[in-house]
Amino acid sequence: MFFGQLVIAGLLTGSVYSMIGVGFTLVLGVGKIANFAHGSFVGVGLYFALFMWQKAGLNPYEALVPGLLAFILIGWAVAELFEWRGRKIGEIGELLVGLALLLTIGGLLEVLYTDNPRSFEAPSLGGVSVFGATVPWTEIIAAIFTLALAAATYFFVRLSRWGRAMRAVAENATAAGLYGVRAPITQRAAVTASIAIAGVSGMFIAPFTVMTPDAGTSYLISAFAVVIIGGIGRTMGAVAAGLAIGVVEALTGGYLSSVWTTLAPLLVILGFLLVRPEAGVAK
Amino acid sequence: MKHRRSLAGLAAVGAIVLAACASGGGGASTGGNAGTGGGAAAGGSTSGTITLGEVTDFTGVASTYGVPENQGAQIAADEINAAGGIKSLGGAKLQIQKFDTQSNPDQGVTQATAAVAAKIAAVFGGEISDTVLGGTNVTQRAGIPWIDTGGVADEVHKRGYSTVFQGIEDNTQEAESYHAFIGFAAKQLGIADPTVAISYSQASYGQEFLQAWQAANVNPTYKVVSSFGYPLTTTDFSSVAARMASSNADILFNMGYPADGLELTQEFSAKYHTSAKLWLASGANYVAVVSQLGAKSNGTIMGYVPAPGMPGLPAGFTQAYQEYKKKFNTDPNSQSWSGYTAVYFLAAALEKAKSTAGPALTAALKQVTLTHGHGNPYPVPAVLKFGQDNTLVEAPGYYTQVQNGASVLVYPSIADAAKLLPYAG
Numbered sequence: 106m107f108f109g110q111l112v113i114a115g116l117l118t119g120s121v122y123s124m125i126g127v128g129f130t131l132v133l134g135v136g137k138i139a140n141f142a143h144g145s146f147v148g149v150g151l152y153f154a155l156f157m158w159q160k161a162g163l164n165p166y167e168a169l170v171p172g173l174l175a176f177i178l179i180g181w182a183v184a185e186l187f188e189w190r191g192r193k194i195g196e197i198g199e200l201l202v203g204l205a206l207l208l209t210i211g212g213l214l215e216v217l218y219t220d221n222p223r224s225f226e227a228p229s230l231g232g233v234s235v236f237g238a239t240v241p242w243t244e245i246i247a248a249i250f251t252l253a254l255a256a257a258t259y260f261f262v263r264l265s266r267w268g269r270a271m272r273a274v275a276e277n278a279t280a281a282g283l284y285g286v287r288a289p290i291t292q293r294a295a296v297t298a299s300i301a302i303a304g305v306s307g308m309f310i311a312p313f314t315v316m317t318p319d320a321g322t323s324y325l326i327s328a329f330a331v332v333i334i335g336g337i338g339r340t341m342g343a344v345a346a347g348l349a350i351g352v353v354e355a356l357t358g359g360y361l362s363s364v365w366t367t368l369a370p371l372l373v374i375l376g377f378l379l380v381r382p383e384a385g386v387a388k
Numbered sequence: 389m390k391h392r393r394s395l396a397g398l399a400a401v402g403a404i405v406l407a408a409c410a411s412g413g414g415g416a417s418t419g420g421n422a423g424t425g426g427g428a429a430a431g432g433s434t435s436g437t438i439t440l441g442e443v444t445d446f447t448g449v450a451s452t453y454g455v456p457e458n459q460g461a462q463i464a465a466d467e468i469n470a471a472g473g474i475k476s477l478g479g480a481k482l483q484i485q486k487f488d489t490q491s492n493p494d495q496g497v498t499q500a501t502a503a504v505a506a507k508i509a510a511v512f513g514g515e516i517s518d519t520v521l522g523g524t525n526v527t528q529r530a531g532i533p534w535i536d537t538g539g540v541a542d543e544v545h546k547r548g549y550s551t552v553f554q555g556i557e558d559n560t561q562e563a564e565s566y567h568a569f570i571g572f573a574a575k576q577l578g579i580a581d582p583t584v585a586i587s588y589s590q591a592s593y594g595q596e597f598l599q600a601w602q603a604a605n606v607n608p609t610y611k612v613v614s615s616f617g618y619p620l621t622t623t624d625f626s627s628v629a630a631r632m633a634s635s636n637a638d639i640l641f642n643m644g645y646p647a648d649g650l651e652l653t654q655e656f657s658a659k660y661h662t663s664a665k666l667w668l669a670s671g672a673n674y675v676a677v678v679s680q681l682g683a684k685s686n687g688t689i690m691g692y693v694p695a696p697g698m699p700g701l702p703a704g705f706t707q708a709y710q711e712y713k714k715k716f717n718t719d720p721n722s723q724s725w726s727g728y729t730a731v732y733f734l735a736a737a738l739e740k741a742k743s744t745a746g747p748a749l750t751a752a753l754k755q756v757t758l759t760h761g762h763g764n765p766y767p768v769p770a771v772l773k774f775g776q777d778n779t780l781v782e783a784p785g786y787y788t789q790v791q792n793g794a795s796v797l798v799y800p801s802i803a804d805a806a807k808l809l810p811y812a813g
Contacts, residue, residue: 107634110660114626220451220491221673222647224654224680232658238630239659313658315623315651317449323623358618358627 109236111359112352117240119351120248121310125324126331126343127255128302134338135262135271135295137278138187138199142206144325146300150176150307151316152214155225164228165308166246172308173301180300184293207321214318223316243312250309251344254302258340271295275338334377349373436473438480438744440465440734441487441503442727443523444513444538448491452646452673453515453538453723458486459716460724461512463708464731464763474735476742482735489519493591496522504530509744510737512555512730515723517541517593524552531746533753535733537726541592542600545778551750553774555730556722557783559593563600565785566670569799570610570639573689576808577665585614585637585664587628587652589644589671597643613637622648629655633662640664640811646673649690653677656813657684665810674788674795675721683793687811690795692788693722698797699805700767702760725765729772732763754778768800 125147132140150172157168165172183206190198230242262268270291273281278288314320330350335342353373442461445454465482473479485508487499493516500523503511511527512535514520520539527534528549535555536544542559545552557565574582586601588594594617605612614635618628629652632640640662642652649672656662667688669677674690694701696709708728712720720728734749736756741748758764758772766772766784775781787799789808796806 107630110630110634111627114630114659118624118626215447219455220448221676222449222452222650224650237661238633239661241658313654315647315654317647319448320623323621354624355627355630359631 106237107359108356110238111355113235113238113240115352115355116348117244117248117351118355119348120244120251121306121347122327122331122350123344123347124247124251124254124306124309125303125328126335126347127251127258127340128299128306129328130332130335130338130340130343131258131302132296132299133332135275136184136187136292136299137275138191138292138296139203140187140206140296140299141200141203141325142183142210142321143203143299143303143328144323145207145210145321146176146179146303147307147310147324148214148316148318148321149179149210150304151311151314151320152218152307153304154308154311155218155223155316158225165311166228169305169308173305176301176304177297179304180297181293183300184296187296188289188293207325211318211321218316218318220317220319224314225312228312241313247309247313251347255340255344262340267291267294330371330374333374436478436480437483438474438477438738439483439485439506439508440731441506441508441511442484442513443487443489443496443499443503443511443519443534445491445515445519446486446488449645449647450491450515450538452676453721454491454513456718456721457513457515457537457723457727458484459712459727460720461727461731463712463715463724464728464735466711467708468731468735474738476739477744480738482731484731487513489514489516489523491516493518493522496520497526499523500526500534503527504532508532510534510734510746510749512727512734513537514539516591517544517596518591520544521592524549527551531750533734533737533746533750535730535753537730538723539593541596543592543596550778551746552778553733553753554779555733556726556780557785558779559596559600560603561779561783562670562785563597563604565783566641566668567601567604567609569689569787570666570668572799572801573666573808574610574638577810579638579665581611582638582666583611583613583636584639584641585632585635586612586616586641586643587632588615588617588642589620589622589648590617591620594643610639618644620645625651625655626659628652629660633660633664637664639666639668641668642670642672644669644671646671646676648672649688650677650680653681653685653688657681662811662813664813667811667813673721674790675719678790678793678795683790685790686793687809687813688790689798690788690790691722692786692795692797693720693725694765694767694786695719695795695797698767702764702767704761705765708765728765729758729763732758733772733774736763 129143132138153172154165157163187199187202190202232239232241270286273286274288274291282288331343331346335346442458445451461484469481473481487503489495489499496519510533514536515538517539520536524534528551533551535553537555540559540562545554588598649669653669669688669690672690677685737749737752740756741752754774764772769782773781788795789798798806798808
């Protein structure tokens, strides 16, 4: 029973990592930008959900559409910023933009909401009993969203015209340009989509997470881990990697000393890289 | 030419000597130098103002304690200044200078060094024991007293540093207090031979608490069926909650920080239902837990503080409470009162010492007392004072339980304390 509870807890935590990893693998694989602020936008999503609940009385699902629109606009603005700095001083400029956003967003959230950990559960949907533990529907919905998001992203990238354009740009932007694909717009679209996914992910996570302004940093670390194991640009790989990391964390925390909770996923990454050095390389 | 060079050289040397004398003297009063704590120049006083340094976490996860502590300290300083300041030092007014350790233990040394360089008269603060351990190394060398208001690891005062004072319960006192509370609770709830499951944060505080608990739990009085730690940086408590719940212990006991208690309470109420009759979230901030979880936190036991309506409240409490609420638009928590009493202790020591010099203040702190109406906001104990080992002779310890979405005092059993109810998570 205890083992089952840990596996379920790990899968649910892992689905959160996967959700964040899908967006990150998109910006890294197609946008070719290591956006260090990716986790911060998840944090913005958390507090956006809190804001809508407190001020407008809308639960995160009711606030999804306005949230998505808001994050698309934010994402496009950030993409423009990345593109502008990238044009000026190359990849270093993009890295610096990401870092600056990471620090700025964290600071702003701290000013607006202080460092007090916050929690809210809206709506209260009850749960399902599994192995003696109640799994809240809010977490199940987040897991379903993760799978749906990953599937949608996978099929979009594989089958749609825009998706093929993104893959072409990811392979070779110059060659894609010669075939009429507008690489800058495609890359901006990837960055916009990843930030929108990050923000909306935060909204899905909000009902069952304790929020702090620096939550974004831990999500960023998870996102990197997921991408390294799952492969850059591989959405289904991100799902599998996220779930694996979640389960490993839960089992090590449950059975071993909890110091392994942090160490175990890093050892998994190390082992993975030793066995498959080509991991983390975009395809 | 040679003569002029000699004169210039002498002038330069003279200027250097004069500058050194000016910087070494410090503020208005000079007590002795080089006391037991090392070379200690008087400091922290300029033009009728005495500066106290608050070295604590104003940002980061521990700021949920650091900020209220500063707020309580400000209220105390305002009261003391309004009453005429430090009369033995010409009515000097108190001011507090903040040094933010950012919930990062590595910052303890850095910020303490900055405080000493800023020539503050004394230091108070610290929410994470490791931060206090590092910072007090600096102030001990400088001979400046530090009243620890939040770092409860026994090591803080057991190193024998003469300038370090434990302003709240240390781990041993806290462990003994919880041990006594569990005995009381077991009797109230009819639990025979209670079993306990413990989870603790793997900072110095948590590890030492476990040792102090084991020392208090001789024989053992209560059987510990599960005991495990988790890193300070843990954010996902689902496996911690699952492990505690699966132990089937009568009592679940967490020694962690505010976010830990909040998240575990949420996990127990929403996911991992337990047969335990008692859930102690000792590090949790009851104000935050109740405001955010409401009735979902019913049954949770946490540390408590004096609040309006509590029996035996001393004179002056209500005014301080109202001033706090008016100024900061929130209720004071345990750290608010720790900061409040720390400033009152330092004010009393300044009055007695008639000096801002470190050694004089340190000696005075061992002699002063806070009573009802003079800096002690707690109904029990009636007097706060430091003992020979620089810990409080009797430290206040109250426990609240959330019942019907509100905090009620359940221990100690002073008149009108509520009846303890079993946890139903």
